[in-house]
Amino acid sequence: MKLPFFPEQASAMAQQVDAISLFAVSISFVAGVGIVAVLTWLGLRYRRSHRDEVGSAGHSSNLLEIIWSVIPGIIFIGLFFWGAKIYFENYRIPPDAVRYYVVGKQWMWKYQHPSGNREINDFHVPVDTPIELVVTSEDVIHSFFVPALRVKRDAVPGRYSTTWFEANRTGTFDIFCAEYCGAEHSLMIGKLHVMEQHDYEEWLEGNEPAQSLAMSGAALFEQNSCGTCHRSDSSARAPILDGIYGREIALLGGGVIVADDAYIRESIMNPQAKVVAGYQPIMPTFQGQLREEEILELISYIQSLGKKAESRTEAAAAVSDEGE
Amino acid sequence: MSSAALHTQSDTNYLNDGFGIRSWLLTTDHKRIAILYLITNTLFFFMGSVMAALIRIELLTPEGDLVQPDMYNRLFTMHGVIMVFLFLIPTIPAVFGNFLIPIMIGAKDLAFPRLNLGSWYVFNVGAALIFYSIFKGGLDTGWTFYVPFSSTYSATNVMTAAVGIFIAGFASIMTGLNFLVTIHRMRAPGMTWFRMPLFVWAHYATSIIILLGTPVVAVTILMVGAERVLHLGIFDPAYGGDPILFQHLFWFYSHPAVYIMVLPAMGIQSELVAGMCRNRVFGYRAVCYASVAIAVLGFLVWGHHMYTTGQSPYAGTIFSFLTMLVAVPSAVKTFNWTATLYRGSISWETPMIYAAAFIGLFIIGGTTGVMLGTLGIDVHVHDTYFVVAHFHYVMVGVTMMGFMGGLHYWWPKITGRMYDAFWSKISALLIFVGFNLTFFPQFLLGYMGMPRRYHAYPEQWQTLNVLSTAGASVLGIGFVLPAIYFLWSLKKGKKAEANPWGAVGLEWEISSPPISHNFEETPVVINEAYDYQAGHVGVIPSTEKEADLV
Ligand SMILES: [Cu+2]
Ligand SMILES: [Cu+2]
Numbered sequence: 001m002k003l004p005f006f007p008e009q010a011s012a013m014a015q016q017v018d019a020i021s022l023f024a025v026s027i028s029f030v031a032g033v034g035i036v037a038v039l040t041w042l043g044l045r046y047r048r049s050h051r052d053e054v055g056s057a058g059h060s061s062n063l064l065e066i067i068w069s070v071i072p073g074i075i076f077i078g079l080f081f082w083g084a085k086i087y088f089e090n091y092r093i094p095p096d097a098v099r100y101y102v103v104g105k106q107w108m109w110k111y112q113h114p115s116g117n118r119e120i121n122d123f124h125v126p127v128d129t130p131i132e133l134v135v136t137s138e139d140v141i142h143s144f145f146v147p148a149l150r151v152k153r154d155a156v157p158g159r160y161s162t163t164w165f166e167a168n169r170t171g172t173f174d175i176f177c178a179e180y181c182g183a184e185h186s187l188m189i190g191k192l193h194v195m196e197q198h199d200y201e202e203w204l205e206g207n208e209p210a211q212s213l214a215m216s217g218a219a220l221f222e223q224n225s226c227g228t229c230h231r232s233d234s235s236a237r238a239p240i241l242d243g244i245y246g247r248e249i250a251l252l253g254g255g256v257i258v259a260d261d262a263y264i265r266e267s268i269m270n271p272q273a274k275v276v277a278g279y280q281p282i283m284p285t286f287q288g289q290l291r292e293e294e295i296l297e298l299i300s301y302i303q304s305l306g307k308k309a310e311s312r313t314e315a316a317a318a319v320s321d322e323g324e
Numbered sequence: 325m326s327s328a329a330l331h332t333q334s335d336t337n338y339l340n341d342g343f344g345i346r347s348w349l350l351t352t353d354h355k356r357i358a359i360l361y362l363i364t365n366t367l368f369f370f371m372g373s374v375m376a377a378l379i380r381i382e383l384l385t386p387e388g389d390l391v392q393p394d395m396y397n398r399l400f401t402m403h404g405v406i407m408v409f410l411f412l413i414p415t416i417p418a419v420f421g422n423f424l425i426p427i428m429i430g431a432k433d434l435a436f437p438r439l440n441l442g443s444w445y446v447f448n449v450g451a452a453l454i455f456y457s458i459f460k461g462g463l464d465t466g467w468t469f470y471v472p473f474s475s476t477y478s479a480t481n482v483m484t485a486a487v488g489i490f491i492a493g494f495a496s497i498m499t500g501l502n503f504l505v506t507i508h509r510m511r512a513p514g515m516t517w518f519r520m521p522l523f524v525w526a527h528y529a530t531s532i533i534i535l536l537g538t539p540v541v542a543v544t545i546l547m548v549g550a551e552r553v554l555h556l557g558i559f560d561p562a563y564g565g566d567p568i569l570f571q572h573l574f575w576f577y578s579h580p581a582v583y584i585m586v587l588p589a590m591g592i593q594s595e596l597v598a599g600m601c602r603n604r605v606f607g608y609r610a611v612c613y614a615s616v617a618i619a620v621l622g623f624l625v626w627g628h629h630m631y632t633t634g635q636s637p638y639a640g641t642i643f644s645f646l647t648m649l650v651a652v653p654s655a656v657k658t659f660n661w662t663a664t665l666y667r668g669s670i671s672w673e674t675p676m677i678y679a680a681a682f683i684g685l686f687i688i689g690g691t692t693g694v695m696l697g698t699l700g701i702d703v704h705v706h707d708t709y710f711v712v713a714h715f716h717y718v719m720v721g722v723t724m725m726g727f728m729g730g731l732h733y734w735w736p737k738i739t740g741r742m743y744d745a746f747w748s749k750i751s752a753l754l755i756f757v758g759f760n761l762t763f764f765p766q767f768l769l770g771y772m773g774m775p776r777r778y779h780a781y782p783e784q785w786q787t788l789n790v791l792s793t794a795g796a797s798v799l800g801i802g803f804v805l806p807a808i809y810f811l812w813s814l815k816k817g818k819k820a821e822a823n824p825w826g827a828v829g830l831e832w833e834i835s836s837p838p839i840s841h842n843f844e845e846t847p848v849v850i851n852e853a854y855d856y857q858a859g860h861v862g863v864i865p866s867t868e869k870e871a872d873l874v
Contacts, residue, residue: 005768017704021771024701028691035662035687039680042665046601047672052826054856055603055668064663065610065656072655076648079698084641086700091637106477140473141567143632143707147773150704154633156568157472158561161634174782178707178775180466182477183393186778270564287562 010148010167010194013089017150020082027075090151093164097130103292104135104142104155107184109175112296115204116212121190123175126200130166134261138292143179146192152178158269160261167194217301220294224286238283239276245303250277264299330833330847330862337740337837352437353840358423359738360444365419368410368451375403377800380762380793388780396779397464398480404467406458409489410451412723413581416588417499417534418447420730421527423738425503427831428521430512430849430862432841435505443498450492457481457488466777468578471559471570475551486549493542496584500534503527512830512862514849518612519861521829521853522598522605525612526591529619533580533587536623541577544570568633575626583622585719587615589726590657593682596729597661599827600676601668604854607660614653614660621650631702640699647697654690658683673825674748678729681756685725688760689717692767710770713763721759728755728806735810736820740837743813747805754802761795828854830862 003022009015046055101112102123111119125131135144137155145152146165153163177188195203211219221227229238245264248256252275257263266273268290271283290298338355341347348356379399382390391399422440426433434440457463463485465474474482507528511520547558548570557563559570598605605611627635627643661683670676692714695701705711732752736742765788770776774785781789823832830849834842847862855861 005771007772017700020698021695021701024695024698032687032691035658036684039662039665039683042662043670043672043680046665046668046670048669053602053669054859055601059604060607060609065607068659069652069656073652076651076694079694080644080648083698083700084644087631087640087703088637090703140477141470145773145775147704152632152703152706156633158567159634174773176773176775180470180777182473183397186388186393186780
């Protein structure tokens with residue numbers, strides 16, 4: 001159903017947002033028309049009839065005050081709960097969602113697919129697949145906005161914000177930057193191409209990147225000599241990175257933290273902020289030397305190390321099983 | 325109707341008590357200072373409007389063709405900075421508050437007359453710096469100054485503008501402080517708290533917000549300036565700062581600032597409705613408490629500007645809930661104003677038209693505000709034209725209706741002259757229609773997804789943008805008319821009586837225009853505000869005993 005003045009709907013979320021908006025508009029309309037009707041009627045009914053006429057004694061009514069505080073209050077709170085439910089759905093990322101990275105930069109949107117494919121402004125995604133977006137910025141604040149999905153998330157430098165969507169129909173939809181970001185803010189636009197699963201796979205193959213994200217990350221790891229410290233032998237001066245992704249890390253001075261994207265980013269850009277227990281704070285900062293996308297590649301690489309480590313321990317377990 | 329005049333007819337008044345330019349520029353008379361503010365702020369409003377006009381002309385076509393993007397960004401920034409910091413925030417308190425608060429509470433002046441004059445100069449120094457930054461290279465950060473754009477990337481005069489806003493903020497603080505002390509200490513005998521006109525209550529609440537909030541924004545904007553020069557690493561992530569922290573600090577003030585703009589207008593609204601309906605405001609106490617509730621709760625909702633930043637969803641939830649609560653007292657006020665018409669004696673003169681227009685715009689602005697406060701809706705419409713439309717309805721619509729309504733209501737008192745009734749009604753209607761035609765289409769544009777601050781936009785949105793520009797033209801004409809008939813009234817207008825509307829209130833019991841000390845003798849207040857049965861609120865002290873006997 002396409003209502004006038006409503007943008008197209010390309011997700012279940014869009015339908016939900018329209019439903020609550022329509023509800024809010026209808027209630028406001030009824031209330032507004034009601035007040036204006038009363039105002040008009042009173043305004044005509046009690047028009048001044050002669051020059052010296054005054055109004056009747058001043059009045060007030062506690063009952064009325066209570067009624068007209070409580071009724072709008074209840075409606076507002078109802079809206080609040082409904083709205084909060086939708087909002088939490090925006091935040092609760094389905095476990096099977098596939099992660100894509102979105103990086104805003106004056107004045108373009110850059111995307112990284114899990115396969116390593118990269119795009120600028122145009123963004124291809126498969127239909128009926130939950131897609132997690134990790135949004136960040138390389139310079140100022142931008143905001144990734146797809147009206148057809150009713151999804152918006154600010155791209156804040158130094159932060160990873162996540163949201164997600166699941167497009168339920170194919171087509172091409174507008175992408176805008178909603179946060180003012182300088183001269184070409186209004187040109188920082190793109191298109192979201194929602195494709196059938198197999199079309200998407202074909203598209204991926206047709207644009208196959210030289211290497212996946214993790215592979216680019218491995219190369220960066222090499223170039224920046226991360227490996228001189230992060231070695232997998234016992235004399236290493238730095239923690240082994242295999243398998244840290246998603247695990248709890250004990251920090252110097254107590255406390256633990258889960259090694260997620262934000263933590264790893266911070267470990268690279270601002271290593272002194274959180275120091276791993278048992279190590280010296282000798283890691284240099286890479287602030288200004290790595291672009292946001294490169295950091296994302298390094299993160300993918302570290303994440304892939306986790307998988308390797310897992311399969312290694314599994315293999316080891318299998319070997320020892322055999323030995324028994 | 326009986327009216328106990330507190331004045332004897334005399335030929336001297338505050339306007340002809342001294343004529344030279346010095347008698348104005350060095351005056352400590354709160355009424356003259358109000359007029360100084362009226363003149364400067366009208367000028368600022370005019371400059372902000374010219375920029376708005378250029379923006380609307382640019383948006384007639386989807387392509388960015390009238391001005392370059394850099395110029396467009398400067399235009400909307402300067403429009404916002406001038407309108408918010410130099411018109412909407414200061415004007416009603418500085419003009420009407422200044423003129424009326426002492427009179428309404430039966431005082432001869434504000435508590436600190438020289439501080440009052442000083443505030444006007446401080447304000448103008450701030451304004452001068454802001455204009456300097458505009459004409460020497462401009463400013464392109466948006467009036468919101470979001471970092472790191474403003475702190476690191478913008479190549480414009482952020483520092484000068486920041487200092488200008490900082491200084492203008494001090495003028496607000498001086499005025500707010502003056503009002504608070506005056507209202508506490510200078511009420512005439514018998515003027516108890518609950519006998520005060522609601523206009524005074526509204527300014528009391530506003531002054532509290534000004535004193536608590538303005539220092540925060542002043543320092544925050546100054547920190548942006550400092551960050552630019554010294555790279556302190558407060559806001560800019562490149563130096564280890566947090567850009568979201570800026571947004572917290574900025575909105576901690578700037579949300580309440582909305583109430584700094586709106587509460588005084590609500591105060592005017594209460595006076596207009598009472599005066600034109602010759603009725604006590606329905607639920608007087610409820611309206612008092614609503615003002616104070618808005619002032620307090622208004623400080624707890626700033627995070628509703630940040631639902632999409634990635635702030636914790638729990639924080640978002642709390643802010644949304646509190647936003648719903650702050651909407652209640654606003655709704656209550658609307659109902660009370662409407663109920664004041666009941667069994668009133670309503671005169672549909674121009675001030676009443678503005679009062680009705682106020683309610684109309686406030687309903688639209690308020691309900692869309694509730695929509696924006698709703699988490700699930702806001703994510704979609706945040707940073708779109710929906711927000712632009714909403715805040716123009718509340719900040720501009722409501723504040724402007726209050727300002728214009730107040731100007732038409734008290735013009736005879738301020739100038740001693742009447743204006744043209746017919747043209748003023750035409751103008752009020754044009755402004756109301758023009759306003760809605762300008763901003764209503766923007767709600768639709770916003771819901772359809774048009775982001776704010778766009779210099780160029782996709783073609784499908786042209787029709788609504790053309791409508792909006794057409795509305796702005798009507799609005800423009802609506803505002804040119806008063807410039808003409810008010811000037812005409814100053815020269816040729818019929819002399820105003822002391823109480824041309826037959827309203828009740830101390831200001832209507834003294835001559836039009838008032839004498840320099842307002843009252844020949846400090847009056848004694850014997851009735852509540854809006855006591856239309858008694859027909860007056862004050863008496864001359866010598867007659868007090870007689871009054872007691874009656
Ligand atoms: Cu942008
Ligand atoms: Cu707000």
